[in-house]
Amino acid sequence: MSEFDDHTAVTPDGAGGYRAELSEGWVVGGGVNGGYLLAVMGRALREALPGKPDPVAVSAHYVSPSTPGPATVTVDVRREGGSVATAAVDLVQDGTTRISALATVGDLARFAERAPEVRTTAVEPTLPAPEDCTASADAPDEVRAFVRMLDRLDLRLDPAHAAWGQGEPGMTGVIAGWFRFPDGREPDALSLLTVCDVLPPVTFDLGMPGWAPTLELTVHVRAHPAPGWLKVRHETRNLAAGLFEEDCEIWDSAGRLVCQSRQLALVPRPL
Template sequence: MSRFGEATAVEKVADGRYAAVLDEGFGFAEALNGGYLMAVLGRAAVDASPHEHPLSTAANFLRVAKPGPAEILVDVRKAGRTAATARVSLVQNDQALVEALITTGTLDAASEPDWAGAPPTPELPPIDECTGFPRVEERSRGFADRVHMRFDPVTMGWMDGRPSGRPEVRAWFELADGYPADAYSLALAVDALPPVALNLGAKGWAPTVELTWHMRAVPTPGPLAVYGDARLLSGGWFDEEVEVWDTAGRLVAQSRQIARVGRTS
């Protein structure tokens, strides 16, 4: 099994209860990535469901999750023929860290959309014209070593103290261990970009408070194109909207989150 597969694995220990071991490699410093945590929760929700895919995940991040053992509680609220919904909680040391409402369903990988909007513009440059992961401290390298991301240089001016003034970041995304694009890597991809507020002059850690993401299609193999932007930064809060497109030019995931800005530790 790949590193990502092992890192997101869950074990059923009783009805509605799962055990997991959270992997320190999917975080920055001591904070685990929210997309990674949603992938873990999604696996438990799908295991408790008659359906194959986490179609909608609305997650509230209450506390910072730490590497190590954790418990996932799944309370199925409805199980229908086309969709099932469950409240899913991530718990460590008897404290809820993430509370999510996850709706599962089954997508047909061969289906074609009845209608689709145009891809985002501008398009991402070819991968070999993009830049590598931003420089990070050694203690924060875990996540940077677990994913292969190549960024549109136009959106990375903040790295050199020259933020563009436009809240946007664009990148190619793959798991470094070769794990294929699927529902769980999509959960990671929607929260993998550096905060778009960095291009507005923000600095430091930007903790996500709430994130909702939708799986729209089963992705084709290959790198994913990830586009992030925002509409408003105000009063220490900013939003971030992300679209993920696969190699077939299909929208496969989309998300919106609300986050705090301006924390340096």
């Protein structure tokens, strides 16, 4: 079992819910990474709805920051059909709801068999080769202490979107790069719930470094990703009233757009 699978594991609690142990290895800033938490909830959905293993659409509201340690995931199936099921999912710690989500799940392989045609006007981002990008493994110690989850990731940021590390933000509202798991685990539909939230907040490129707490995150998983590196691109077009949106695209090694997401977050708190 890979580290990611171990850290997202859930077990039935005997009362209709699922026990999870949130890993301290996914801490960033003042809480546990929101994408990692969605994957934990996705594991509970997979257990509760056998035959529908893949998250298709997930909309999550982050009610309060999660902390490393025990948690409970509850799954309330609202409707189960032949192709998809919809369920309400809550992640709870110490009697407090941390995340409340509504999710639709199914089997993406079956969807692809029924409707293999793809039509898109989306354009795959062009990035330098991973070895020519800025590696997360080279991040300064103070950054690694603040973003402990960097040890769980192999990120390679496009240097065109990484100059903020030298105090020269590009001011484009874009950050892009390559992603893979450092232990060789290949990407799958479940892991895309995490990958959409692993890049630095796009506000870093606007000269605003720091932890940006997520208020809401919606993820659409479009296909099973091919093995290999993933291209991840974040963009924001509007920062107002102390909030910003972050749109994400994830492209697989076969050049397919396999996941899209949008989150609403608070403007970062200073490092």
